[in-house]
Amino acid sequence: MADQIATTEPGTSPDSDLQTTTLDRVVIRFAGDSGDGMQVAGARFTDASAAFGNDLATLPSFPAEIRAPAGTLPGVSSFQVQIADFDILTAGDAPDCLVAMNPAALMKNIADLRPGGTLIVNTEAFDERNLAKAGYEKNPLEDGSLTPFRIIEVPMESLTKEAVKDSGVSGRDVLRSKNFFALGLLAWLFNRPTEPTTDWVEAKFKNKPEVVAANVSAFQAGYNFGITTEAARTTFAVKPATLPPGTYTNVIGNVALAWGLIAAAQAADLPLFFGTYPITPASDVLHELSKHKNFGIKTFQAEDEISAVGSAIGAAFAGNLAVTASSGPGIALKSEGISLAFQAELPMIVLNVQRAGPSTGMPTKPEQSDLLFSMYGRHGESPLPVVAASSPSDAFTTAVEAARIALKYMTPVILLSDNHVANGSEPWRLPDLADLPDISVPFATVPNSDSGFLPYLRDFETFARPWAIPGTPGLEHRLGGLEKEANTGNVSYDPANHQLMTDSRAWKVANIANDIDLLEVDGDGADLLVLGWGSTYGSIRAAVRRLRRAGVSVDQAHLRHLNPFPPNLGQVVRSYEAVLIPEMNSGQLIRLIRADFLVDAVGLNKMSGVPFHISEIEAKVRQMLEVPA
Amino acid sequence: MADQIATTEPGTSPDSDLQTTTLDRVVIRFAGDSGDGMQVAGARFTDASAAFGNDLATLPSFPAEIRAPAGTLPGVSSFQVQIADFDILTAGDAPDCLVAMNPAALMKNIADLRPGGTLIVNTEAFDERNLAKAGYEKNPLEDGSLTPFRIIEVPMESLTKEAVKDSGVSGRDVLRSKNFFALGLLAWLFNRPTEPTTDWVEAKFKNKPEVVAANVSAFQAGYNFGITTEAARTTFAVKPATLPPGTYTNVIGNVALAWGLIAAAQAADLPLFFGTYPITPASDVLHELSKHKNFGIKTFQAEDEISAVGSAIGAAFAGNLAVTASSGPGIALKSEGISLAFQAELPMIVLNVQRAGPSTGMPTKPEQSDLLFSMYGRHGESPLPVVAASSPSDAFTTAVEAARIALKYMTPVILLSDNHVANGSEPWRLPDLADLPDISVPFATVPNSDSGFLPYLRDFETFARPWAIPGTPGLEHRLGGLEKEANTGNVSYDPANHQLMTDSRAWKVANIANDIDLLEVDGDGADLLVLGWGSTYGSIRAAVRRLRRAGVSVDQAHLRHLNPFPPNLGQVVRSYEAVLIPEMNSGQLIRLIRADFLVDAVGLNKMSGVPFHISEIEAKVRQMLEVPA
Amino acid sequence: MTTVQSPTHTRADFQTDQEVRWCPGCGDYTILASVQNFLATLDRPREEFVFVSGIGCSSRFPYYVNTYGVHSIHGRAPAVATGIAATRPDLSVWVVTGDGDALSIGGNHLIHVLRRNVNLKILLFNNQIYGLTKGQYSPTSEEGKRTKSSPAGSIDHPFNPVSLALGSEATFVARTVDMDRSHTTEILAAAYDHQGTAFVEIYQNCNVFNDKAFIQLTGKAERAHNRINLVHGQPIIFGPDNEKAVVLEEGEARIVDAAGVDPGQVLVHDETRPDPSVAFALSRLSHGPYGPTPLGIFRRVSRPTYESLMDAQVAAATAKKGPGDLATLIRSHGTWTVSEDSSADPAPGSPNGSANGNPR
Amino acid sequence: MTTVQSPTHTRADFQTDQEVRWCPGCGDYTILASVQNFLATLDRPREEFVFVSGIGCSSRFPYYVNTYGVHSIHGRAPAVATGIAATRPDLSVWVVTGDGDALSIGGNHLIHVLRRNVNLKILLFNNQIYGLTKGQYSPTSEEGKRTKSSPAGSIDHPFNPVSLALGSEATFVARTVDMDRSHTTEILAAAYDHQGTAFVEIYQNCNVFNDKAFIQLTGKAERAHNRINLVHGQPIIFGPDNEKAVVLEEGEARIVDAAGVDPGQVLVHDETRPDPSVAFALSRLSHGPYGPTPLGIFRRVSRPTYESLMDAQVAAATAKKGPGDLATLIRSHGTWTVSEDSSADPAPGSPNGSANGNPR
Numbered sequence A, B: 001m002a003d004q005i006a007t008t009e010p011g012t013s014p015d016s017d018l019q020t021t022t023l024d025r026v027v028i029r030f031a032g033d034s035g036d037g038m039q040v041a042g043a044r045f046t047d048a049s050a051a052f053g054n055d056l057a058t059l060p061s062f063p064a065e066i067r068a069p070a071g072t073l074p075g076v077s078s079f080q081v082q083i084a085d086f087d088i089l090t091a092g093d094a095p096d097c098l099v100a101m102n103p104a105a106l107m108k109n110i111a112d113l114r115p116g117g118t119l120i121v122n123t124e125a126f127d128e129r130n131l132a133k134a135g136y137e138k139n140p141l142e143d144g145s146l147t148p149f150r151i152i153e154v155p156m157e158s159l160t161k162e163a164v165k166d167s168g169v170s171g172r173d174v175l176r177s178k179n180f181f182a183l184g185l186l187a188w189l190f191n192r193p194t195e196p197t198t199d200w201v202e203a204k205f206k207n208k209p210e211v212v213a214a215n216v217s218a219f220q221a222g223y224n225f226g227i228t229t230e231a232a233r234t235t236f237a238v239k240p241a242t243l244p245p246g247t248y249t250n251v252i253g254n255v256a257l258a259w260g261l262i263a264a265a266q267a268a269d270l271p272l273f274f275g276t277y278p279i280t281p282a283s284d285v286l287h288e289l290s291k292h293k294n295f296g297i298k299t300f301q302a303e304d305e306i307s308a309v310g311s312a313i314g315a316a317f318a319g320n321l322a323v324t325a326s327s328g329p330g331i332a333l334k335s336e337g338i339s340l341a342f343q344a345e346l347p348m349i350v351l352n353v354q355r356a357g358p359s360t361g362m363p364t365k366p367e368q369s370d371l372l373f374s375m376y377g378r379h380g381e382s383p384l385p386v387v388a389a390s391s392p393s394d395a396f397t398t399a400v401e402a403a404r405i406a407l408k409y410m411t412p413v414i415l416l417s418d419n420h421v422a423n424g425s426e427p428w429r430l431p432d433l434a435d436l437p438d439i440s441v442p443f444a445t446v447p448n449s450d451s452g453f454l455p456y457l458r459d460f461e462t463f464a465r466p467w468a469i470p471g472t473p474g475l476e477h478r479l480g481g482l483e484k485e486a487n488t489g490n491v492s493y494d495p496a497n498h499q500l501m502t503d504s505r506a507w508k509v510a511n512i513a514n515d516i517d518l519l520e521v522d523g524d525g526a527d528l529l530v531l532g533w534g535s536t537y538g539s540i541r542a543a544v545r546r547l548r549r550a551g552v553s554v555d556q557a558h559l560r561h562l563n564p565f566p567p568n569l570g571q572v573v574r575s576y577e578a579v580l581i582p583e584m585n586s587g588q589l590i591r592l593i594r595a596d597f598l599v600d601a602v603g604l605n606k607m608s609g610v611p612f613h614i615s616e617i618e619a620k621v622r623q624m625l626e627v628p629a
Numbered sequence C, D: 001m002t003t004v005q006s007p008t009h010t011r012a013d014f015q016t017d018q019e020v021r022w023c024p025g026c027g028d029y030t031i032l033a034s035v036q037n038f039l040a041t042l043d044r045p046r047e048e049f050v051f052v053s054g055i056g057c058s059s060r061f062p063y064y065v066n067t068y069g070v071h072s073i074h075g076r077a078p079a080v081a082t083g084i085a086a087t088r089p090d091l092s093v094w095v096v097t098g099d100g101d102a103l104s105i106g107g108n109h110l111i112h113v114l115r116r117n118v119n120l121k122i123l124l125f126n127n128q129i130y131g132l133t134k135g136q137y138s139p140t141s142e143e144g145k146r147t148k149s150s151p152a153g154s155i156d157h158p159f160n161p162v163s164l165a166l167g168s169e170a171t172f173v174a175r176t177v178d179m180d181r182s183h184t185t186e187i188l189a190a191a192y193d194h195q196g197t198a199f200v201e202i203y204q205n206c207n208v209f210n211d212k213a214f215i216q217l218t219g220k221a222e223r224a225h226n227r228i229n230l231v232h233g234q235p236i237i238f239g240p241d242n243e244k245a246v247v248l249e250e251g252e253a254r255i256v257d258a259a260g261v262d263p264g265q266v267l268v269h270d271e272t273r274p275d276p277s278v279a280f281a282l283s284r285l286s287h288g289p290y291g292p293t294p295l296g297i298f299r300r301v302s303r304p305t306y307e308s309l310m311d312a313q314v315a316a317a318t319a320k321k322g323p324g325d326l327a328t329l330i331r332s333h334g335t336w337t338v339s340e341d342s343s344a345d346p347a348p349g350s351p352n353g354s355a356n357g358n359p360r
Ligand SMILES: Cc1ncc(C[n+]2csc(CCOP(=O)(O)OP(=O)(O)O)c2C)c(N)n1
Pocket: B277, B278, B279, B280, B305, B329, B330, B333, B360, C055, C056, C057, C058, C059, C074, C097, C098, C099, C100, C101, C102, C125, C127, C129, C130, C131, C132, C133, C138
């Protein structure tokens, strides 16, 4: 694999010529039937590596929403993880090691395995039926098509059966432990600690001792299978990464986002209301929040997205930190409601976990194609602040920032994530919660003018209107979607007033630019800037690093705030000879940049539902700079 | 009024020194309570002038949706008409003559009356109560505040009562004829023919002879009041306009649009299905179409907009010319459905009669603020063709064009109108229906490949997929919102396929540029181009004319196609030193122009719910060219 | 607006400075007066009331009531009100809506709020027409009705709002009519007292686009013949001389001559039956205000409110796990520490670590 | 796909080349087989069928039926199907939907299509869970149900789909269960024969997220005790030895010991009653498949279909005014002619010229 560093020493054990190769990083992919527990295996391998101190990044890939029949290609589920002894940013391009639990998994993934990579197959799954289901004419284990790889063939099913026979589990449950057998084998092959996995099993299934027994024995059996059969002539080691000191956890994007909302509510000293309707890939935020009612969280599973956004508007009026979440199709349904929240100038977070569109599209695949929709997806002039999370852990921070803006400026804020951020995971250095900003805003408690309470009397600095909640004596007022008279908030059809209010609302949002961080550019004045937003961060960063290591000078900047832009963005983009904007869409940020700054930026666009490979960005930069690899 | 041409001759009648001033054009505004029948009065005056051969343009202004109590300011309804002896394009800026039926009407409109203009007031409405309701401290008829105007004071109510006493109408119905009294007086003052009005009354109320009698007598009484009292020392005449020869009708935008849809269905040889949910200002299209079921039209008043667009999708699949219509809030609700139609590649027209937003906004006021919403108001990458009507009669033509594109390219098309186009009227030279383009497309009847019917096998030229409707043997197929495999249309999650389909859909729409007229520029290579779209046409055109008459050279172009743009647009805008884009929004077309062509166009933006005044555009151009008035 | 709250109110306390903008003669004025007067009788501070509406003539209501209010978007008032009521049980939340707003575009939210039993008082002003948009037929317009959008007559079979509400698991369902202010007030009081969603259909005259639609129930001559008053615990009899009675036959409610049946057979109204079947049967006595039509409370039963159940879960979770601690939460998936010398020191296994684990 | 239509079909004719992608053991397979087999018994060409669905596991259905089909968007199938059925009465249009698709997000379209009586056959696969999104509670999930989104139990009181349909003026309402294919087929046949909207609730087992939800009606041991078969014209009795009977008491349907009542008292089922009250009462016998639950046709009455009324209006208008003539239409608001010498020659007055006239 491109510029991977390997050092090999003789094995330590006297009665074996086993060697251990130490790598700076390695990419492993677990692939099997959705029934084979590959997500669990991957997550366990990840946690073990995290506990061991590696840096890592993961990329799970689920089958489409519908569960496909066992053994078929659409049924294949996989989980890729990259572990390293330095801070990496993506789950890697091509795997060094592939675990294929059945022919379909092999068929679907083998093309990605790098030549010379290690392939672990569950031989017993390679029978007539499964081969047919996967579309194999001949058995690849026999037709020599796999010679470019180091194959480890394992009769995983009988070995697992054997291993768990005394555990107490029986029937079709027995084979459920297959994934732990595979995991054990990989723990041996990559010299992973075993405790994190066994501990997890014990904690997770504490009420099912037989399951604990089965999984642990399968895990051990896999580990021992490696030792006893010396399944491979070399095992691999990846040293702990030298990450900045701190306490780390391995966090998934949707979970980090849920936690960020909880943190924001605490930082705002407000109760959290989450009104939503389930949709892939946003549902897990609901699932996570509904587990934590002891934080005083109220989750409302509405009858549809229109009700969800409506309930959030009501909750905002009533004095909650109101959040509504969905993905493309559901956000479309919320459009009219968001427009009301904008007109009523109520604080609210609208979370859009983007998936591949249009229409139902490819619900389990990531895409960044809702940026312009976030900017302009409402009738009338209704500009909204838009922020985007760039990685799983960044979702925590971005959620707090979204809440800060919503509350301080009394406006709905669109918070963009995507399937890649939402389901990916990475080590997260836990923040010192004491550093959380105080984002609380005082409710209005007394009239703000001699003529009583003026619900649309704007704050001199922020242009925000006061937030007076029901139950407050003397501040009774009515909000609504009809145009409001400045200050009084009464219905008004006065032409000058409509102009004034339109301008005020626009100005309020534009002015937020003065209250956000300047865009930081990483670099030293190269000729080319790679500008990104959202989940492309990892790929872009890694590509830039790789280019620099290769002596190619290139600068990088990544946007968290899409509207308004950081105030220095124009000056930044104008200061480069060339600006490259990689996006997982057909070119959306680039249209904003061109319209705002008349800069002839270049796009690198991908609409395949698969995140950028580092190499794709690297190649584009090289092409633009005319420096061949 | 600015460059109005007047010639005065002595009156003809021996026993009177009455003079007649002939004007090239005059602007008249009828203003009264919503109960006073001002819309009818205005419409009658308009039709009489049309029949007389003047060119004209009208601008009705209704009170907000809610009917306000009689005599109050919000209750005021007005109708402005400009008549001329040449082809004018707007209802004019400031009226030369104002009819005020009550104090509220006076209060709300007097500021617009040009100094020296004629003011006709119904004195009997100026009592304590009404003055108070209108917010007058003193009676303006007595405090001299009206001296700048030529006032004609008329005790309209008693005169009307007197006039209709033998008609048979009684009670509060009597005063309903007030508006015809006023109309009669104006007919005299502006030397209008009386037959069109009396004919209309007779036709309209043929089953209510007493109403005919009342209205006709009131009308005559008003006319005679002018003669006998010589209410003004001069009357005014406006000669017939020298319009191109042909048969004309005075058409309202929403009606022309409905007729355009009927014409399109005939030109496509398809049944017309119109699925909608009432909303101002789009409802009148439903009202008009539902009157003409004998054209085989099926109108469906759905339970909401989501059902409306859904029904249109079903009707399109079933083989109809399917149309769904709404205004901003309703279009927002249709967004998810439109995205399905886009993904399913079904032909459909989505009519958006824009109103002032955001949210409920100002439903009875015009605005152009849904352009970017039309472009980007859907999740995922879902570009749609967008066309816009620029005047009431143009709505007919644009509707046919929208249908042509939808059917030929198998795509939903967004058809933009607005309150100004929809409720305004203008003389329309009736087209020769034989000239209607044949926009019919053949349904698929036989399989298009050896492997059977491929619903997504694209036409080589248009990239359109075939349209096979239920009932056709052997072409059974399934459409849906999940990503489709090229050709087969089966569900596909294949990365390369998603890229291909995304590109194909985008290319299909972009390619329409080669099938639309080039943008025509009116001018002779001036330094400045005024570029517009939609209902601003009249104001821009008039301003450009006025500037040219004043010796200022300026070019003009107006867009019907907003997506894709005419292929020569880039070259056109790049060829000017300055490009001015007036829009009734905060700058939407201009963002598209800047992003596409990196041209530093300048915007003139108005968000007051009132159309541009000619003078506003004129002033902006003068400022840009630095030629003071 | 800062007037100190007096223990008891007058109607004026619930009026705003906004000019009321309905057509002269509109039934909405009457209902507004009934509601304002009723609110004034409650010894409850103004700021504890919230009126939420959608879009329509009726939905202008909140602008005229000097409490907190939201004039939301078309059909969505129940959703907005749910967000308020669910998070603020201390408030009295009212929904004002129309037949188009509640039953056409808003139908889904209505049926769901009814089944959830959110503590809302829903006043549905049913004028059997779209008033605000100037006169199209609505889901309660009679078949064959000629309107702007149905010049040849409506072909839609209308809803019976009471039947629909009962089919949606409503716990409180009533019907009244604008002109009868004392009856309206009775119903408002009962709705206010009800714990849960109270659904009140109010027949309201639109004198501009659907005048006299309810004449059978409001006309001097007609009303005595057509008003079937439902009174809890009372036999259901009506008519100028109580000559008509309602009985249950074969599981259906039927109108008979009182004389023809022995008094014991006459159906005695019981709003509190757990089974809604009889209430439903009563709702089928009429399918609109065209003949004998029941007015009053069809059903009034108790079921826990949505917000009480929501609060109970929060309380239970807190009792069980203690108030949430963020620092603990973010460590709950297992942690490890990287110290200065950057050697990793593994933490104990991480329970609950498979947020994207295998669903089987 | 170009096979020539044989007068009668086999199931295979209605299968597509698409691999069926439900979880092994899912009840959807059984229903698919029942439907395909039923279609094959009809002597009707494939191309005259259209299957329209929303989103959900159940909504994948159209991909597996070799007819015309639309896999639309979540909850909107009734709307899409209305556009098809209303304009193409020659087709047989079916809607396949789930408890979330039809009753949660799609509730509004469902109740309106039922009242309009559009000629659609609606198959609601009720598995009391959101299957496709991996197991959240649905509007038919029982209170207290623990799911991903309700770890402490659902607090929503569920709908009774049959009650809701009856409250929505449905003309045909039935319930069956996936496992009983012959009963399912009977119901499908009746639905197919019905002119208008046929609403069929099909209890469907989701063995992954809500396994055994219907065991009371499908389990060998349980079903005899809990299946109440509604058969037109038959007394409603059930139980292993027909020891249970349904009677009407005080307007409510109640279960009693057959022995305890004389046979004449037992309710004889009549699907055709114009008044839906008894059908509604029967729907209240159970509030989910937890005990004795009626299966069969609750209501089957005739009312003109929406499309027949629509066509009638078109026909009437054409008969009255003759087929529309565009040239006449665009001249209908009055015209005038400008001739070469540009003198205007007025046309007779323009009737109908006040499209924006005064509404009073
Ligand atoms: C999304 C949306 N669709 C349509 C409308 C237009 N609209 C406003 S009110 C209304 C119906 C009003 O009827 P109803 O609810 O019965 O109230 P009423 O005016 O009769 O009191 C309609 C169709 C709108 N404002 N928003």
